[in-house]
Amino acid sequence: MEQGEFTLSEREFTRIKSRVYSVAGISLSDAKRTLVVSRLSKIVRALGLPSFDAYVDYLERNGSEDDGQEFVNALTTNLTRFYREDHHFEHLRAHVGGLMAERPRGSRLRIWSAGCSTGQEPYTIGLDLLAAFPDLKRWDFKILATDIDTSVIAKAARGVYPENELAGISPERARLFEKAGDGSIRIPAAARDLVSFKPLNLIGAWPMKGPFDAIFCRNVAIYFDKPTQGEMFGRFAKLLAPEAFLYIGHSENLGSGGEGFRLVGKTIYQSREKLNKRAA
Ligand SMILES: C[S@@+](CC[C@H](N)C(=O)[O-])C[C@H]1O[C@@H](n2cnc3c(N)ncnc32)[C@H](O)[C@@H]1O
Structure with missing residues (x-):
């Protein structure tokens, strides 16, 4: 003690x-x-x-x-980092690239980072997609980032982190961040402006209507029991656009909430109901 x-x-x-x-x-x-x-x-x-x-x-x-x-x-446990579980960002890049090719400029594109902690996950999404698609600014592209913990949401909104958070990140990716000069790095305004941080309890009411083109809910469900996980994943399925993806943590699975989803990649899912509707 x-x-x-x-x-x-x-x-x-x-x-x-x-x-x-x-x-x-x-x-x-x-x-x-x-x-x-x-x-x-x-x-x-x-x-x-x-x-x-x-x-x-x-x-x-x-x-x-x-x-x-x-x-x-x-x-709450808020452990997170930039470019965590990198293969998800690679998959998302291909998905968003496809949507941009399909939808006219100015169309709506929405991503939700549910359980975003101090912001590294939604900012990685924004930085990575902006680097891949400089044209993204011409779409109505937004990232909603939510967490139950109001202290992490406040930190995330500042978009400033100690420089050592870039340890292990390639120099090419590290260049996407601004140096703040005092041992800190800052998320550039172009990426910060894409993200809206809001407090939200995943087991409470959700005011958003969707649809989302991708939902990231990684390393959050591990803190819930099976019934709570199942219910949450079922609610995500309803908010996903047809052909949208759900990304979960590498040590997680959908449990009873998995019935409504099809596994399409490592910890990457699509809603069956939405796919069926689209096919009908
Ligand atoms: C380990 S962090 C995951 C951060 C990020 N998604 C990642 O994978 O790096 C888990 C986050 O889930 C949040 N969380 C836990 N229970 C929650 C709830 N009921 N509603 C919303 N967020 C919750 C915690 O506050 C914490 O920030």
Whole structure:
């Protein structure tokens, strides 16, 4: 136990697990005990409360919306990086190239990065497509990037990252980023302008109507249980345009939500219903 951390009883852990599951759909395994203690202790101390039990009581009885958000933000895992799972971007490039050839200039093209964390995923999409298709500006092309964690959304919207985030990226790709001069890199305005960041809970209501030409939901479903995953993937299927693609994380599968999809590449799917409608 680190200094200033509280002890977490079985009962307290159960209460915390059940709260984060009902609010965010996140299933915490027993292996996450230490993570819960280290992430929540700071908040409990700052509130001047004596224990995790008192903290959950506080959230239930008189916690504000901000308190509830702080609880969720503390329990999300936001690991991400530029050009993560590169083959998806290669596949997307071919798909978008095809759509641009098919649809007249000015047509709508939409991509959703669901569970975008600090923004590296949607910015990779924007930077990569702009580099491949400088003409993209002439299409009505937008990337929606959402996450339940409001602190990562705020970081993402700034579009500034430490330079060491480019480690392992080819010099050709590294040149797509602007040097901010203080050990930071900045996403160029042309790519930043393509992306709208919004807070959104994937287990709540979705205000968007779609259709999306591609949905990226990578390394998010791993935090959900099977029923929650199945429901979410089913909802994605409804928002995909015919022939659009769903990209998921390399260690994920669609589970029960997979019935509506056809596997077309490594962790790349198309909605069967939409394909059938198009064929009819
Ligand atoms: C590991 S990151 C994945 C980031 C990026 N998609 C990637 O693959 O690099 C998982 C993200 O899912 C978000 N998340 C977890 N539960 C969520 C929910 N119920 N609604 C929306 N986002 C959620 C977390 O806040 C976190 O930023």
